[in-house]
Each structure stands twice: as structure tokens, then as C-alpha cells.
Amino acid sequence: MGRAASPRPGENQAPTMADVAERAGVSAMTVSRALKEGSRVSKATREKIMAAVNELGYVLDQSAGSLSSRKTGFVAAIVPSINNSNFADTARGITDELESTGLQLLLGYTDYTVEKEERLIEAMLRRRPEGIILTGGAHTDRARRLLESAGIPVVETWELPAKPIDQVVGFSNEEAMGLLVKTLARKGYRKFGYIGGTTSRDTRGSQRREGFVRAIEELGLPPGRLVSFGVPPISIEQGGQAVVSMLERWPDTEAVLCVSDLSAFGALMECKRRGMRVPQDIAIAGFGDYEVAAFCHPGITTVNVDCYGIGREAARRLIQLIRGGEKQRGQEIVLTSYRIVEREST
Amino acid sequence: MGRAASPRPGENQAPTMADVAERAGVSAMTVSRALKEGSRVSKATREKIMAAVNELGYVLDQSAGSLSSRKTGFVAAIVPSINNSNFADTARGITDELESTGLQLLLGYTDYTVEKEERLIEAMLRRRPEGIILTGGAHTDRARRLLESAGIPVVETWELPAKPIDQVVGFSNEEAMGLLVKTLARKGYRKFGYIGGTTSRDTRGSQRREGFVRAIEELGLPPGRLVSFGVPPISIEQGGQAVVSMLERWPDTEAVLCVSDLSAFGALMECKRRGMRVPQDIAIAGFGDYEVAAFCHPGITTVNVDCYGIGREAARRLIQLIRGGEKQRGQEIVLTSYRIVEREST
DNA sequence: GTTAGATATGTTATCGATATCACATCGATC
DNA sequence: GATCGATGTGATATCGATAACATATCTAAC
Incomplete structure (x- = not known):
């Protein structure tokens, strides 16, 4: 609309891939490929494109991309609170493990209530994450249903739920x-x-x-x-x-x-x-x-x-299942370690 | 693709708004309106739609929606580390303030380096957040450029930068x-x-x-x-x-x-x-x-x-600017309070 | 020198929602 | 009873990217 009204398209709007393509003298598809790792674009073309990208200050729009590719690149994680160093460590473990994969973390806090967890789960599913990590095994019925019908891998952590939804990474x-x-x-x-x-x-x-x-x-x-x-x-x-x-x-x-x-x-x-x-x-x-x-x-x-390790392992399993596609193995339970540390207070 | 091959569309795929519309006997547009607060849909229609939504287990797809509406509903925040209770408090302040607005937080950690901050900023801008909150005033040149050309409000926090990008909520x-x-x-x-x-x-x-x-x-x-x-x-x-x-x-x-x-x-x-x-x-x-x-x-x-307050105030300003649209006021600096707390150690 | 196969690039048709405009219906007003 | 504005709903075009297929170009092998 605002764009159509303006005589010179792209004047005030953020540049799109088409603008980059025009400037570089290639098609949008080639730009798309140049910006994605592992696709073959000739060196000369890639350089032209990168120059255009820099001149225009173009930044890829992933919401558009994920609509088309049906992959959002999101992973959701829900913890009781982030103002608790144990869960902050788990969150960091998840982030660290995701870092090299290009997956991005959507993080939410439940404040230790299943009602807020349910709302969060729904809010996150609206973003179509490719997998989700939860803390604990207590959820509302609706939350369970939402998760089951979401068709994505789920990892429950920090406990050994009596009735696991899918994967578990935790301890008793x-x-x-x-x-x-x-x-x-x-x-x-x-x-x-x-x-x-x-x-x-x-x-x-x-x-x-x-x-x-x-x-x-x-x-x-x-x-x-x-x-x-x-x-x-x-x-x-x-x-x-x-x-x-x-x-x-x-x-x-x-x-x-x-x-x-x-x-x-x-x-x-x-x-x-x-x-x-x-x-x-x-x-x-x-x-x-x-x-x-x-x-x-x-x-x-x-x-x-092993708070950090719980996060890393949960994320690792999720990545495996996301990347693995169809050959997803069934439910699996990973026990994480704990140990008594005796100090002077006893 | 997979969908087109299957004889009965929507059989194994997640249901879309069109599926809900069909089941409720209305158009997709009406479903869209029914799921959005504040749009006028008759009570009877809304009930039919909600029933269809529940039967199908439909969850709105925001990536598709935001492409069309050009509003992603994301706000980005970047902190040095979340394993630090001060910044965790700020993150919580942001989340709490955002809660009622429907905006969702994208959170990232820099590990106290501007290089990682730059990478994070770019990753987040790919999600087209409607505003961004940073910690501190030190950024790489490229990060500054990216932020300036993103055309969204920026709030720097926790310091009083010598050369603010846009808004500031902090103290000396x-x-x-x-x-x-x-x-x-x-x-x-x-x-x-x-x-x-x-x-x-x-x-x-x-x-x-x-x-x-x-x-x-x-x-x-x-x-x-x-x-x-x-x-x-x-x-x-x-x-x-x-x-x-x-x-x-x-x-x-x-x-x-x-x-x-x-x-x-x-x-x-x-x-x-x-x-x-x-x-x-x-x-x-x-x-x-x-x-x-x-x-x-x-x-x-x-x-x-006032760590928590920094988060709340930063988010509040961001929301104002996002909602305010064109009538964005210019740069503004909000000083947050601090005070000496004397205890027995001195 | 011809051809198979790899490599590079373009064209077209979507992904799933929403903006926008058009239209139908209804009640109130004169 | 004709007109107007409010209200509810639908049709269509589009947001910005990518999948899938088509095509062009190049390389190596015989």
C-alpha cells in the first residue's frame, strides 16, 4: 500500500530480496541461495550479491522465509523462572547447544504454575517452533493435547514424569x-x-x-x-x-x-x-x-x-529429532547425573 | 506439496484457517477476525468458529499472519548474561511489562562481547522485531548501522551511553x-x-x-x-x-x-x-x-x-513508541534510581 | 567433437494469514 | 418509506521469501 503509492518502490520501505536481486542483476532466487549456506552460487555472483546486500543494508526476513520453507528455525523452552540460577543454567545449556545450528530460542517463564504454562505453550505454538523443551511433567490437560497435536518433538526435563509426553531428560x-x-x-x-x-x-x-x-x-x-x-x-x-x-x-x-x-x-x-x-x-x-x-x-x-547438562542434552535430543525427520525413534528417557557434595555445614 | 498429493487435504497436515472456515461454514477472513480481539463478529458466528477451532485443535500461525500484517509481535532484548540475577531481573521486568500487550520476547546473551552482540542483533532483526532493548552503549559499527536502518525503536539500558542510538533507560x-x-x-x-x-x-x-x-x-x-x-x-x-x-x-x-x-x-x-x-x-x-x-x-x-524497573521502563517506552506509530517523539533519556544500602560489612 | 553429468541460474507457484474494498443487512430517523 | 450509518461477512490481492522444476552453461571423458 504505502509502497504502491510511492513512485519509487523501496524508497522508504526496508529493502526486500527483490531489491537486492535487481541491484545485483540476478533473480531473487539466486539471492536467496547466496544467503543460505551450502547452496551453490558462483563466487562472482555471490560477491555481487553481497555487495548489493551491504549497500542496501538488507537483512533477510525469516518470517517470510519460514512461511515458504515451512521451517521456522525456532525452538521453544519453558522454565519455571529465569531468576533462578539453576534454570538459568539450563537455559544457557540450551542456547549453547543451539548456537551452531541456526535454531533460535523462544524462552518463557511459568512462575511455577501450570495455567501460565498452558498459556505460554499456546503462545509459542503460534510461532510454530520445531521442537519444545518443558520443565517437569505436570501440565494441564489442554496443554498436553496442544503438545500432542503439534506434531513436534517434546522434551520434558528436570524430573522423571510418570506419564511422559515424549522425550525425557532428567533425574529423580x-x-x-x-x-x-x-x-x-x-x-x-x-x-x-x-x-x-x-x-x-x-x-x-x-x-x-x-x-x-x-x-x-x-x-x-x-x-x-x-x-x-x-x-x-x-x-x-x-x-x-x-x-x-x-x-x-x-x-x-x-x-x-x-x-x-x-x-x-x-x-x-x-x-x-x-x-x-x-x-x-x-x-x-x-x-x-x-x-x-x-x-x-x-x-x-x-x-x-547437572543443570547446564540438562539443557544441553535436552537441546541435543531435540536437534537430533528435528534433523532426523521421519526416522524419529520412539520415546526415550535420559537420566542425568547428580551427586552429594559434602561441605562444612554438615 | 505433500498436501496436494494427499486426496483429502488437511488429513495429516496441521489444520489451517481455511480448514476452520470450512468447518464453521464461514470465510477464512471471518475466522481471522474471530480470533483477533476487538473485531466485530456476531456472537453466533464466533461460537461456531470457536467450536471448529477446538474440534480441529487449530492454533493460529503467527508467522503467516505477521507477513501479511507486517507486524511480527516480537520485541528483542539483548543482555550480557542471563546467569546473572541483575540481568535476569531486567529480563523479567521486560517480560512482565510485555505480558498484557501480546508482544513476545526474543532474548539473547552477548557473553559481554560486542562481536556476539552484533551477531545476535542481526539474528534478531531477521525476525523483524518491532523494537529492541540493548544493554549498554558499546556496539560495533556494523551493529549501529544495522540498528539505525532497521527503522524500529531502540532502547539502551543500564548505562548512559555517550552517543545514544535512540532511547535510553539507565543510570551513571x-x-x-x-x-x-x-x-x-x-x-x-x-x-x-x-x-x-x-x-x-x-x-x-x-x-x-x-x-x-x-x-x-x-x-x-x-x-x-x-x-x-x-x-x-x-x-x-x-x-x-x-x-x-x-x-x-x-x-x-x-x-x-x-x-x-x-x-x-x-x-x-x-x-x-x-x-x-x-x-x-x-x-x-x-x-x-x-x-x-x-x-x-x-x-x-x-x-x-532498580534492575527490574529498568526492564519495565525500557519495555514501557518501547511499547509506547511501537503503538504510537508516527508520532514518535525524539530521543529521550530516562534516569533510573540507585541508592547506597549500608549494611554491617562497612 | 560430441555427450553425459555437474553446476549455475531463472520461472512459477505457493506457504497461511490479513488489509482492503465491496456488499448485504438492519435499525433508526425524518 | 426512503435514506443513512452502523454492523457483519465475503472476495481478492498481497506480504517476502523458498520449493520445485526448467533451462542454460560448463567440464570432462571418450
């Missing part, structure tokens, strides 16, 4: 927390407390709590003391408040395990503020092996999870 | 660090040290260092002791190593200011590990007011920056 949060309990029990601790958020929105948090309770039972220890505090994800500050309420109610607690290192760090700092000795008066452990846990004083015992 | 890192020096000088500290990264890749870091040096000069204090350690962004661990080298070289340093709270935290923990009293033996301050600075023990004096 329950087992990991159980291993932490057993490791500490071996050191002689018997009266355990657990600090986590108040709701089950954070499914990984719930799984860790279950793992805690189950391990205590299996070991035949006195029942674990559970403190729920704050809406997940719980902060450093809430970790501090939670440990206070734990100690008020059960002053003889010997070891407190926290749903994440952030709450553990909050608990640790609060104990120190109150003049308690860690681990002599109380032992504290976290989950996630955040940088802060390694370098605070005393260092916090925790469960190291 | 130099001034902020200067204010921190002055605040501590008023408390009686005279022998100051500064810990930062080794290169100028992190322009905000360099500006803070300059602010430090200049404030010391202005106050007529003994020359500041500068320790450069590690490639920016420097980590908690590197902060610890840096403070060691600071103390070896200048054992009488009274107050150490760090380029960020993470390095300050590392320095603090290292000092405590060595049995030093903070702030009696040495005072430590950081920059950024990360959560860890507030809740560690002792709390770290720092400069609070």
Missing part, C-alpha cells in the same frame, strides 16, 4: 533427596527436619519432600519434622524464617534439609546471626549446588545437579 | 560508584581498594572503576589500589582470590569495593575463612544489591540498582 528428585538423607544419617544425624514451600506448585519441591519422608521411614529414624514456609520458590529470606520456626517447634533438630540451596543459605545465615554453630549445634543442607553454597562460610552440603 | 555507573566511595569516606575509611575484572569488555564494570578512581581523587585520598582479576563477569570464587592478592600487596587496605556483589561476597567469605573480622579488620562493599548481599552474614553494603 525423590531419589536424590533420599540419597542426601542417607548420606547424613550415615554421619550419625537422627533428628531430621525439612524446609520447603507451602504448595505443590513446585512439583520438584514436592518430590524432594516425598523423597525425604520416604528415606526417613526406610531408615527407621524418628519421623521427619516438616516446615512449610512461603510460596515456592522460597527465597533466602524465607529459608531464614523457616529455620526459626523449625527451631521453635523442635529445638532438638539435628539436621535441616532444605528444598534448595537458597533457603539453606538463608537458614544458615540466620543460625549464624543467632550465634549458633553450624554444624555443631545444627547441620544444614540444601539442594542444587548453587554457587553461593560452595563459597559461603561454612560451605553448604548439597546435591549437585 | 560512574556516579553510583563514586557515591559509594564518598559514603564510605564519610565513615572514615581512607585507604581504598577496588576489585574488578581484567578487561573492558564489561563496560559497566569499567565505568564503575573510573567512578572509583575519580571519587578518590576528588576527595584527595591516597590513590586507590586496583586489583584486576578474571574475565568479567567475575565470580564469587574470583572475588575471594582477588581479595587475597589485594591483601598481599596492600595489607593495610581499609575498605575494598567490588565491581559486583558476587565478587564482594566471595571476598567477604574468604576474609572470614582467614579469620579476619569484617568490617573491623577490613570493610567490604559490592554493587548491585543481589539477594545474597542482603542475607549473608554480615550483610554487604552495596549499591541498589
Whole structure:
């Protein structure tokens, strides 16, 4: 419209491939090929085209291209929050793995709710991503349906969903927390407390709590003391408040395990503020092996999870499936590693 | 193609708007209107269409739509790293502000290099975002040219660039660090040290260092002791190593200011590990007011920056300019607030 | 010197939506 | 009851690229 009205097309509009083609004295198709790696265009032609591209300041329009080629070059990833270094690491793993492929990441945050996840999934599917990476296995029914009918590979991460949609790259949060309990029990601790958020929105948090309770039972220890505090994800500050309420109610607690290192760090700092000795008066452990846990004083015992590796592996599988086309293998589950890191806090 | 070969179109392919239209007994145009807010479609028609949409599991294809409407619904944002809670907060501010507008965020990381920024900018412009948010004012020449000829609003954040491209939402890192020096000088500290990264890749870091040096000069204090350690962004661990080298070289340093709270935290923990009293033996301050600075023990004096607000304000300006269309006002600079937060570490 | 096969380039027809204009219908107003 | 404006819907052209096929040119082999 604005273009048609103007006497000299392309005067004020952004240049198109046709403008470049005209300037270089070739067809649009040749320009398209010159701008795409791996297609054969003679050196002389390519140089003419590149010159025209630079003179006009042309930038390829991928939305037009992907409509035609039916490949958008997008991959979608949905994490609970990016303001959490564990998930930020996963996001970075995904980005790093995608970098060389030309695929671009669409990133979204759920704020730990499945409703927001559903909305995000729909918003992303409107962009026709070629694959999608999710965190966890809890989704609304509609979200599942949308994903199933999207016809693209799906990778669920960070958990082992009971009913996987497609691919899985994760670990058992329950087992990991159980291993932490057993490791500490071996050191002689018997009266355990657990600090986590108040709701089950954070499914990984719930799984860790279950793992805690189950391990205590299996070991035949006195029942674990559970403190729920704050809406997940719980902060450093809430970790501090939670440990206070734990100690008020059960002053003889010997070891407190926290749903994440952030709450553990909050608990640790609060104990120190109150003049308690860690681990002599109380032992504290976290989950996630955040940088802060390694370098605070005393260092916090925790469960190291390969956050970055989860992202990379999830993206790698997605790329394989996208590139592989028809010969997509069936559902597959990749277990990622975790390990207990013992530090001075226990 | 595959479609044309199949006898019943739309059998295995994802349904298109035409399929929905056929099923609902209306034209594609009416479907398009029904799926777009604020266009007038009769209630009865809309219901028929929505039913067809649900039965077919149809999801709008925005790449096709944006080609036609010449609006992609994308906004691009480029930050140095998302594994840094300050920038993650800014990213969240942007997302939150965009949420109600239907605009979607394309997020990228530069890893603190202008070369990667340039590549990212080009990759994002291929998606034809309607606006773009950058961190800082340092860009390659080509990046500047690309941005200028893109014809979209640009917001530079987190600094006050000497030569702004378009809009700015930020603050003077130099001034902020200067204010921190002055605040501590008023408390009686005279022998100051500064810990930062080794290169100028992190322009905000360099500006803070300059602010430090200049404030010391202005106050007529003994020359500041500068320790450069590690490639920016420097980590908690590197902060610890840096403070060691600071103390070896200048054992009488009274107050150490760090380029960020993470390095300050590392320095603090290292000092405590060595049995030093903070702030009696040495005072430590950081920059950024990360959560860890507030809740560690002792709390770290720092400069609070409105990271989240920077994101929100940048996005708000962008939205105004996008929506405003032609009546775009000229370049504007929005100063965001910062303030010294004094805690026990000084 | 002819021909097969590789290489380089052009032509045409889409991809799936929306802008735009045209048209039909309806109620209100005089 | 004729006219006008508001409202709802459809037909058509198009957004800017690329797939697929066609064609031209070149190289090497005999």
C-alpha cells in the first residue's frame, strides 16, 4: 500500500530480496541461495550479491522465509523462572547447544504454575517452533493435547514424569533427596527436619519432600519434622524464617534439609546471626549446588545437579529429532547425573 | 506439496484457517477476525468458529499472519548474561511489562562481547522485531548501522551511553560508584581498594572503576589500589582470590569495593575463612544489591540498582513508541534510581 | 567433437494469514 | 418509506521469501 503509492518502490520501505536481486542483476532466487549456506552460487555472483546486500543494508526476513520453507528455525523452552540460577543454567545449556545450528530460542517463564504454562505453550505454538523443551511433567490437560497435536518433538526435563509426553531428560528428585538423607544419617544425624514451600506448585519441591519422608521411614529414624514456609520458590529470606520456626517447634533438630540451596543459605545465615554453630549445634543442607553454597562460610552440603547438562542434552535430543525427520525413534528417557557434595555445614 | 498429493487435504497436515472456515461454514477472513480481539463478529458466528477451532485443535500461525500484517509481535532484548540475577531481573521486568500487550520476547546473551552482540542483533532483526532493548552503549559499527536502518525503536539500558542510538533507560555507573566511595569516606575509611575484572569488555564494570578512581581523587585520598582479576563477569570464587592478592600487596587496605556483589561476597567469605573480622579488620562493599548481599552474614553494603524497573521502563517506552506509530517523539533519556544500602560489612 | 553429468541460474507457484474494498443487512430517523 | 450509518461477512490481492522444476552453461571423458 504505502509502497504502491510511492513512485519509487523501496524508497522508504526496508529493502526486500527483490531489491537486492535487481541491484545485483540476478533473480531473487539466486539471492536467496547466496544467503543460505551450502547452496551453490558462483563466487562472482555471490560477491555481487553481497555487495548489493551491504549497500542496501538488507537483512533477510525469516518470517517470510519460514512461511515458504515451512521451517521456522525456532525452538521453544519453558522454565519455571529465569531468576533462578539453576534454570538459568539450563537455559544457557540450551542456547549453547543451539548456537551452531541456526535454531533460535523462544524462552518463557511459568512462575511455577501450570495455567501460565498452558498459556505460554499456546503462545509459542503460534510461532510454530520445531521442537519444545518443558520443565517437569505436570501440565494441564489442554496443554498436553496442544503438545500432542503439534506434531513436534517434546522434551520434558528436570524430573522423571510418570506419564511422559515424549522425550525425557532428567533425574529423580525423590531419589536424590533420599540419597542426601542417607548420606547424613550415615554421619550419625537422627533428628531430621525439612524446609520447603507451602504448595505443590513446585512439583520438584514436592518430590524432594516425598523423597525425604520416604528415606526417613526406610531408615527407621524418628519421623521427619516438616516446615512449610512461603510460596515456592522460597527465597533466602524465607529459608531464614523457616529455620526459626523449625527451631521453635523442635529445638532438638539435628539436621535441616532444605528444598534448595537458597533457603539453606538463608537458614544458615540466620543460625549464624543467632550465634549458633553450624554444624555443631545444627547441620544444614540444601539442594542444587548453587554457587553461593560452595563459597559461603561454612560451605553448604548439597546435591549437585547437572543443570547446564540438562539443557544441553535436552537441546541435543531435540536437534537430533528435528534433523532426523521421519526416522524419529520412539520415546526415550535420559537420566542425568547428580551427586552429594559434602561441605562444612554438615 | 505433500498436501496436494494427499486426496483429502488437511488429513495429516496441521489444520489451517481455511480448514476452520470450512468447518464453521464461514470465510477464512471471518475466522481471522474471530480470533483477533476487538473485531466485530456476531456472537453466533464466533461460537461456531470457536467450536471448529477446538474440534480441529487449530492454533493460529503467527508467522503467516505477521507477513501479511507486517507486524511480527516480537520485541528483542539483548543482555550480557542471563546467569546473572541483575540481568535476569531486567529480563523479567521486560517480560512482565510485555505480558498484557501480546508482544513476545526474543532474548539473547552477548557473553559481554560486542562481536556476539552484533551477531545476535542481526539474528534478531531477521525476525523483524518491532523494537529492541540493548544493554549498554558499546556496539560495533556494523551493529549501529544495522540498528539505525532497521527503522524500529531502540532502547539502551543500564548505562548512559555517550552517543545514544535512540532511547535510553539507565543510570551513571560512574556516579553510583563514586557515591559509594564518598559514603564510605564519610565513615572514615581512607585507604581504598577496588576489585574488578581484567578487561573492558564489561563496560559497566569499567565505568564503575573510573567512578572509583575519580571519587578518590576528588576527595584527595591516597590513590586507590586496583586489583584486576578474571574475565568479567567475575565470580564469587574470583572475588575471594582477588581479595587475597589485594591483601598481599596492600595489607593495610581499609575498605575494598567490588565491581559486583558476587565478587564482594566471595571476598567477604574468604576474609572470614582467614579469620579476619569484617568490617573491623577490613570493610567490604559490592554493587548491585543481589539477594545474597542482603542475607549473608554480615550483610554487604552495596549499591541498589532498580534492575527490574529498568526492564519495565525500557519495555514501557518501547511499547509506547511501537503503538504510537508516527508520532514518535525524539530521543529521550530516562534516569533510573540507585541508592547506597549500608549494611554491617562497612 | 560430441555427450553425459555437474553446476549455475531463472520461472512459477505457493506457504497461511490479513488489509482492503465491496456488499448485504438492519435499525433508526425524518 | 426512503435514506443513512452502523454492523457483519465475503472476495481478492498481497506480504517476502523458498520449493520445485526448467533451462542454460560448463567440464570432462571418450
